[in-house]
Every structure is written in C-alpha cells, then in structure tokens.
Amino acid sequence: MCVIRFIILTYIITSTAYAGVYKWVDDQGNIHFSDSHPEASSADQGFETVKPNKPHSRLPQVKVAYPKAYNKNIPASPLAVTPLKAELPDAQYGEISVGTQWAGYQCDKKVGKLVWKVGNTYLADESALKMIQNTLIKNNYKVTENLETRFILISKLKKIIVDTCDNYDEGTSKSDVYLKIEWSVFDSLYRKKQISIDTDGASYASSYGNTNQNTSQAILSAIQVSFDNFLSDQRVADSVAINIKLLDTPNKFELIKIPLRYPEEQLTFKQRSAIIKKTAATIRNVSGHGSGVLISSQGHILTNAHVISEGNQFLVFLNNEEYVAQLLRKDVKRDVALLQTTTAPDIQATVISQTLPDVGDTIYVVGSPLSESLKYTVTSGIISAQRERKGLSYYQTDTVIHPGNSGGPVYNKQGELIAISVSGLISAAGTSMGINYLIPVNDALATLGIIQGTAPEKTATQTANEEGQAKSAFGFKTTHITKQKSTLSTGSFSQKPSEPATSTSTASSANILRTNKDKAFDLYQSALNAKANREFQRAIHLLQQALDAATIKQKQVIFDELHIDTPYAYAQYLIQQRDIDEVNTIINRMKQYVSQTRNRIANLKKIEQLETTLQHLSSAEQANMKANLTPVKIYIIETYLTTGQAPQNLQEMKTFFMTNFRSDITSKFKVSNYERQGRSIRIIFEDYSENKTTLSFTLPSQ
Incomplete structure (x- = not known):
C-alpha cells in the first residue's frame, strides 16, 4: 500500500489504439460519461458529444451525482479526513500499467503506456485532502484536523485508468481519467466502519497546460466526482449523526x-x-x-x-x-x-x-x-x-x-x-x-x-423498605437513641419559630424529632458520630445532606457545625499528621465564614487556638531543625580553624554540605541560600516539606 503523495507516469512504447468519449444527461438531470454513443437520439436523451481524444476509448461511463448537504436535526459529529491511499492490484510488485499515451491531431498515434510508480513530483495528496475538506464544509459537515477524533474518513484508490493525448501541431495536451475509490467512515470508538461505499470518478478531455499538469488536474477532478457521488448517499449523513442522550453538564463553579x-x-x-x-x-x-x-x-x-x-x-x-x-x-x-x-x-x-x-x-x-x-x-x-x-x-x-x-x-x-x-x-x-x-x-x-448527594426519588414503598437500612448505615437502630451529645439546641429543632427553646434532654427531643420524622436531626447526629470517629469527609457530606432537609432555624446550627466545629476538629487531627498547608487552608475558610456570621467571638477563639498551635508547632520545628543542623555550623567553624577555608558561595556550600555530612541529614535538608560577608555567614536550610530555618554565625579569628 502507498499513499498518493505523488503519482508518476512513465512511458513504455507499445502498439496503437483508438478511443471516443460522450457526455449526456438523463431525464432526471444526472450527468453521464460514456465510451459509446447512447442508443437513443440526442433529441430524446439530451446528450452532448465531447470531442473525442481518440476514435475508441476503453474508459467506462460514470454517473455524476450532486452531494447532499447535511440537514439532520442532530448536530453532525466532527469528521477527520485522512490522505487518499492506493490499493491497486499487484502494486506491491512494482510498476503496473494504468493507461496509454497518445499523440497526433486525432489522438490516433499510440506512443506508449502510462505506468504507476511511487515517487512522482507533480501531484501532492494535500490538494485532494483540501478539496475533500472544503466539499464537506460547504455541505454543512463538521471537519477537524485532529485525527484523534471519533469519526475518520478513510479513502482507498482501488482502480485508475489514465489516457493522455499530446497534439504537437496545436501544442495542446488532454487527459482522460477514470478511477474507483472506496470511501469509509471509521468509528474510532467502536473500532469499526460505519459505512463503506465504492464510487466511480472521471474527468474526460481535460486540457490544462503540459501533460504532467493536465494529468494532475484530471485526477483531482476525477477524485472530486467520486467524492460527490459518495456524499450523495444518505448513509454518509447517517454515519456521523449519533443520537445519544446528552446529560446536563454542571458549570465549573457548581458542586x-x-x-x-x-x-x-x-x-x-x-x-x-x-x-x-x-x-x-x-x-x-x-x-x-x-x-x-x-x-x-x-x-x-x-x-x-x-x-x-x-x-x-x-x-x-x-x-x-x-x-x-x-x-x-x-x-x-x-x-x-x-x-x-x-x-x-x-x-x-x-x-x-x-x-x-x-x-x-x-x-x-x-x-x-x-x-x-x-x-x-x-x-x-x-x-x-x-x-x-x-x-x-x-x-x-x-x-x-x-x-x-x-x-x-x-x-x-x-x-x-x-x-x-x-x-x-x-x-x-x-x-x-x-x-x-x-x-x-x-x-x-x-x-x-x-x-455527598442523594439518589433519584424513590417510590413510597421503596423508601419504607430502605429506611431501616439507611438508619443502620448511619450508626442507628430504628428505636435506638444515640448517646452522642448534640450541639443543636432542643428549641431550634423541636419548637415552632414563635416558641422559646425548652430545656428538655437530647434524648427526649430526639424522640419528638423521630415522631415528626425530622431527617435533619438524624443526619446531624450521624455527622457528629462520624466526626468523633475521625471520619471527617463523611461528617461533611452528612451535614450537607442535613442542610437540604433542615428548617431555617436548624440551618444556622448546621452551618456552624459544617464550617467551624467539624473543620476545627479536622484541623486538630491534621496538626497531629503535620499537614500544615491543609490546616492553613481550613483556617482561611473558617475566617471567611466567620466574617459573614453574627456569632463571631466564639468562632474566632477556635481560629485563634488553631493559629496559636501552629505558631508553637512552627517554633518547635524551627528549634528541632536548628538542633539537627548544629553539626553543620560546628564543622564549618572547625574546618575554617584548621584550613583557613570556608564555602565562598551557594554552589560551594551545597557541595560542602553533600560531601561532608551523613545521609540522615542530607536526605532531610537542602541548602536553599548562602551568604558570606567576610567572616559572617548566613545559611538558609529547607526541609522537603518546604519548612525553612536560618543558621547565622561568625567565623572566629585565626
């Protein structure tokens, strides 16, 4: 197989032959080319006779159809077009005859054979590619240059016949071209051909410049006819009109x-x-x-x-x-x-x-x-x-x-x-x-x-059957009251807006709520249990669900738990894990929430507690880093006292550090900056969590 980047036609002397070509239009307006005269008269069929290149032609007739524009209600999927490939019989064995070279005023002198051979210099496949792409665009198809797309148009040249005629007296050159192309729409997702259609193409009695230029133009014209015939088939539009259910795509800011x-x-x-x-x-x-x-x-x-x-x-x-x-x-x-x-x-x-x-x-x-x-x-x-x-x-x-x-x-x-x-x-x-x-x-x-969200709406029967399973999943039995103390006030969940909060116990309010089938309370209690078990992500998901089921009064309590209390507990856990960056992120979110709420003082105290803990932790880490790096300072001083040498710049300090200290230090720390002015030295070290500490000291006089 070879890609038609170029076609080469060479001449081999053989015997003489003759040819004639006709062009005619049928009752439906379709244009035909024929190597024989139509049986009916010109008055009946509306044909016109093209001046023959030769008294006799072996090229078959070709029906020419108009391409159909894509007009479906479903948007056409993008279609990528690949270069035309040649799959001519016996092409793998070398040169094969594809036509005849004629000459003379009547094109009656056989000069030689036209031979297919890879490597010509005058017909680039880019021309055919652009022509096909433009035809698709004109007919409302979507075209893409990206070959990594779902639908790909693949074309294979299965047959070609080229006859040329040079009229030396008139200084003209004419070409007749017939070809057959297999056009396929390949679905890369399903790894199969959607359609595969063979169509004929022809360009007869084309005249354009010299023989090479004329033949190139004639082949392009024949490819165009073949593609128009392909595009006239309704199956082409059907192959790229994929009717699938389109889902609602959330915008980038939507949870x-x-x-x-x-x-x-x-x-x-x-x-x-x-x-x-x-x-x-x-x-x-x-x-x-x-x-x-x-x-x-x-x-x-x-x-x-x-x-x-x-x-x-x-x-x-x-x-x-x-x-x-x-x-x-x-x-x-x-x-x-x-x-x-x-x-x-x-x-x-x-x-x-x-x-x-x-x-x-x-x-x-x-x-x-x-x-x-x-x-x-x-x-x-x-x-x-x-x-x-x-x-x-x-x-x-x-x-x-x-x-x-x-x-x-x-x-x-x-x-x-x-x-x-x-x-x-x-x-x-x-x-x-x-x-x-x-x-x-x-x-x-x-x-x-x-x-965490909810599943699609269920029937009453399904809900009743699954209610027990759902409560069990949240850590409750249907008749069991959790011992986890709730920060939700009884009034906010059990009283009407106009009634003051009572001082009833959590258990009694829970019984009232279960009687009223208050889902918000159950979800809230489950969230508290999850938080106590350090299942913080689950706690957050449950609180978000509780908000959907809560009343206006209930929501404020849930909001505080969601944006302050649970993040506070999560941050304390992360401090133990030394995930300082995430703790800072949580603190910033808590601050943003506090700035928009009324109950600021109590919430700010929790934020201050976290920040104070981070400061103490940072100071402790700084002290620990300095303690680990003290041998570096001592060794630099000892080296200076014995040799009079100390690192002059950052590169020397990095080399000094890597070559003179054990891996238990060099694997934990790296030198990020080094300054030396006379005997004053300042070194900034960084661990692989990006924590920094500075060693500043003065070299002793010798």
Missing part, C-alpha cells in the same frame, strides 16, 4: 452531588471482590484505553484526565456490559476526571474509605493494563511513602502498574477505595520499576467538586 457509598460494615477485599469486579471500569477513547471506577449507581465514573484526553464521549465497559459515557468535569493539573454513563448501570457503586492509609499498608490495584482483554487485573503491594509533587499529594507504591491501569481503583485490605492510579516509572523494556503514584480519592473528589 456535583453524588450518592457516594461509605462503609457500613467491616469486610475484607476478598469479601468485597464481587462488587469490586463489577465496578472496575475499562474506558475506551478514540486512541486507546484506560481504567476507572464506578462511584455511584447513577453511572458516575472516576478516572484520570489523561485517559480521556480531549474527548467528550467514551465507551465504558462495566460488568461485561457496554455503556456510552459523557465527560462531566476534569482537572488537568490534578489529572482527574468525572464521567457519567448515559444510562444508569444496574450495579451497586464501590465503597469509599473514610480512613487514610499509612505507609506499609497493603493495597490492591485494579485495572486493564496493556490491553482491554486484561480487564479486572488485580495486583498488590504496599504504600511505600506519601509524597508531595508540585504542591499535590500522592501515595507512592511498589505495586506493579502498567499503561492501561491509569485511572483505575486502588483498595485497602477492607476492600474500600482509597485512591486511583495515575503514573509510574517504566523501564526501557516497558516494565514497571516499582515506583508508582496514586491520587488519594478524597483529593480527587474535592478537586472535582463532588459532594
């Missing part, structure tokens, strides 16, 4: 509410393996595939942004079923994306963990490495480290991960989703090097603006 699943009981990965297998998604795009995970029964799928590239429609394979999915949102920097299937799968979503993994924990990676046929491949390993890269958090793992795993789910020993795969180091041989990275699932959800 996406999804009925996420959290653990209701302690199980193992093996015990959850059935649902894990069903929710493991293989995502096919136009150029390859990746992995994902079903996080809601409504068809929401979490994956990497690089898996979906620039596309917006995808094929998703779940539980051996095929679904069309649409992009709802993506974040390229965090490399996460959210898809949703256009029809909800009858599958229960995966369970999301409420606890963070520790270094050394066993994990399981699920995905479709290398090939779609390897779907639901499970590999295991451990969390090797927690890393920060360009300000983003990652888990590092030694678990074997290959291309195709991207976006796939990662589970802990309880079979709960803790992360999704994103990248790893691959050797030159294409094997994993045991250094791979995972995106924490909570980071992925937060980046995409996903919060």
Whole structure:
C-alpha cells in the first residue's frame, strides 16, 4: 500500500489504439460519461458529444451525482479526513500499467503506456485532502484536523485508468481519467466502519497546460466526482449523526452531588471482590484505553484526565456490559476526571474509605493494563511513602502498574477505595520499576467538586423498605437513641419559630424529632458520630445532606457545625499528621465564614487556638531543625580553624554540605541560600516539606 503523495507516469512504447468519449444527461438531470454513443437520439436523451481524444476509448461511463448537504436535526459529529491511499492490484510488485499515451491531431498515434510508480513530483495528496475538506464544509459537515477524533474518513484508490493525448501541431495536451475509490467512515470508538461505499470518478478531455499538469488536474477532478457521488448517499449523513442522550453538564463553579457509598460494615477485599469486579471500569477513547471506577449507581465514573484526553464521549465497559459515557468535569493539573454513563448501570457503586492509609499498608490495584482483554487485573503491594509533587499529594507504591491501569481503583485490605492510579516509572523494556503514584480519592473528589448527594426519588414503598437500612448505615437502630451529645439546641429543632427553646434532654427531643420524622436531626447526629470517629469527609457530606432537609432555624446550627466545629476538629487531627498547608487552608475558610456570621467571638477563639498551635508547632520545628543542623555550623567553624577555608558561595556550600555530612541529614535538608560577608555567614536550610530555618554565625579569628 502507498499513499498518493505523488503519482508518476512513465512511458513504455507499445502498439496503437483508438478511443471516443460522450457526455449526456438523463431525464432526471444526472450527468453521464460514456465510451459509446447512447442508443437513443440526442433529441430524446439530451446528450452532448465531447470531442473525442481518440476514435475508441476503453474508459467506462460514470454517473455524476450532486452531494447532499447535511440537514439532520442532530448536530453532525466532527469528521477527520485522512490522505487518499492506493490499493491497486499487484502494486506491491512494482510498476503496473494504468493507461496509454497518445499523440497526433486525432489522438490516433499510440506512443506508449502510462505506468504507476511511487515517487512522482507533480501531484501532492494535500490538494485532494483540501478539496475533500472544503466539499464537506460547504455541505454543512463538521471537519477537524485532529485525527484523534471519533469519526475518520478513510479513502482507498482501488482502480485508475489514465489516457493522455499530446497534439504537437496545436501544442495542446488532454487527459482522460477514470478511477474507483472506496470511501469509509471509521468509528474510532467502536473500532469499526460505519459505512463503506465504492464510487466511480472521471474527468474526460481535460486540457490544462503540459501533460504532467493536465494529468494532475484530471485526477483531482476525477477524485472530486467520486467524492460527490459518495456524499450523495444518505448513509454518509447517517454515519456521523449519533443520537445519544446528552446529560446536563454542571458549570465549573457548581458542586456535583453524588450518592457516594461509605462503609457500613467491616469486610475484607476478598469479601468485597464481587462488587469490586463489577465496578472496575475499562474506558475506551478514540486512541486507546484506560481504567476507572464506578462511584455511584447513577453511572458516575472516576478516572484520570489523561485517559480521556480531549474527548467528550467514551465507551465504558462495566460488568461485561457496554455503556456510552459523557465527560462531566476534569482537572488537568490534578489529572482527574468525572464521567457519567448515559444510562444508569444496574450495579451497586464501590465503597469509599473514610480512613487514610499509612505507609506499609497493603493495597490492591485494579485495572486493564496493556490491553482491554486484561480487564479486572488485580495486583498488590504496599504504600511505600506519601509524597508531595508540585504542591499535590500522592501515595507512592511498589505495586506493579502498567499503561492501561491509569485511572483505575486502588483498595485497602477492607476492600474500600482509597485512591486511583495515575503514573509510574517504566523501564526501557516497558516494565514497571516499582515506583508508582496514586491520587488519594478524597483529593480527587474535592478537586472535582463532588459532594455527598442523594439518589433519584424513590417510590413510597421503596423508601419504607430502605429506611431501616439507611438508619443502620448511619450508626442507628430504628428505636435506638444515640448517646452522642448534640450541639443543636432542643428549641431550634423541636419548637415552632414563635416558641422559646425548652430545656428538655437530647434524648427526649430526639424522640419528638423521630415522631415528626425530622431527617435533619438524624443526619446531624450521624455527622457528629462520624466526626468523633475521625471520619471527617463523611461528617461533611452528612451535614450537607442535613442542610437540604433542615428548617431555617436548624440551618444556622448546621452551618456552624459544617464550617467551624467539624473543620476545627479536622484541623486538630491534621496538626497531629503535620499537614500544615491543609490546616492553613481550613483556617482561611473558617475566617471567611466567620466574617459573614453574627456569632463571631466564639468562632474566632477556635481560629485563634488553631493559629496559636501552629505558631508553637512552627517554633518547635524551627528549634528541632536548628538542633539537627548544629553539626553543620560546628564543622564549618572547625574546618575554617584548621584550613583557613570556608564555602565562598551557594554552589560551594551545597557541595560542602553533600560531601561532608551523613545521609540522615542530607536526605532531610537542602541548602536553599548562602551568604558570606567576610567572616559572617548566613545559611538558609529547607526541609522537603518546604519548612525553612536560618543558621547565622561568625567565623572566629585565626
């Protein structure tokens, strides 16, 4: 096979032949070319006779049709056009005869044969490509230059006949061209041809410049006729008119509410393996595939942004079923994306963990490495480290991960989703090097603006059947009253707006609320229990649900819990984990909320407590850093006293530091700045959490 970048026609002397060509129009207005005179008279058929190049022609007649413009109600999908390719019989064996060279006033002198050969210099495929693109645009089709799109127009030259005639007396050159092209619309998503149609094209008695220029123009004209015939077929429009259900896409500032699943009981990965297998998604795009995970029964799928590239429609394979999915949102920097299937799968979503993994924990990676046929491949390993890269958090793992795993789910020993795969180091041989990275699932959800939502409305019967299960999931039995003390005042939840708050107990108010079927209180109590168990993300989701069910008075109490009390508890936990950046983010959010509320004094005290704790922690870390780096100061002074030498600039200091100190120091700290003026030295060190400390001292006189 060869691409028609150029066509070469060379001459081989053989015998003489003759030809004649006719052009005529039928009753329907269709134009025809024929190598023989129509049987009916010119008056009956309306044909016109084209001045023949030769007394006899072997070129067949070609019906010429007008292209049909795209006029469907469904927008046409973008269509990419590839260069015309040649698949001529026996072309692989070298030169093949494609026509005859004639000469003379009557084109009756046979000069030689025209031979197909790759490598000519006068007909570039770019001309045909642009011509086809322009024809599509004129007929209301969408054209894209991006070949990584769903629909691709592929064309193959199956047959070509070229006869030329040089009239030396008149100094003219004419060409007759006939060709047959196979036109196909290929669906890259389904990996199959939507349609494949063979059409003829012809350009007879073309006259344009010299023989080479004339033949080039005649071939282009014949390609145009063939393409017009192709575009006249209604199946072309049908092939790019994909009628699928379009989902409502949220704007970038809108939170996406999804009925996420959290653990209701302690199980193992093996015990959850059935649902894990069903929710493991293989995502096919136009150029390859990746992995994902079903996080809601409504068809929401979490994956990497690089898996979906620039596309917006995808094929998703779940539980051996095929679904069309649409992009709802993506974040390229965090490399996460959210898809949703256009029809909800009858599958229960995966369970999301409420606890963070520790270094050394066993994990399981699920995905479709290398090939779609390897779907639901499970590999295991451990969390090797927690890393920060360009300000983003990652888990590092030694678990074997290959291309195709991207976006796939990662589970802990309880079979709960803790992360999704994103990248790893691959050797030159294409094997994993045991250094791979995972995106924490909570980071992925937060980046995409996903919060706990509710499932679609259920019937009264379904609601009644599921009410007990829902309360059990929140940690309550139907008749059980939690012992967790609520900060919701009894009055705000049990009294009418005009009535003062009473001092009844939490238990009695809870009984009243259950009698009144107050969902807000149940959700609020569940949130407090989640907070006490350090399940902070779940607590936030429950509080957001409680807001939807709360009265105006109830909402203020829930707002304070959501924006002050739960974040305060979460920040205290993060301080223990030394996640200072996240604590500062929480403090800033709390300040923003306090500035818009009345009860500022009590809330400001909590913010001040957090800031004071951070200051003490920072001072302690500074002191600890200086204590660890004191040997550096002492060694510089000792070296100066014995040799009279000390680092002069930053580069010398970095070299001095790396060559003279143990790895337990150099692996924790790096020199970020160095200043020396005479005997005065100032060194700024930075640890790998970007905490800085300064050593300032004066070298002694010798």
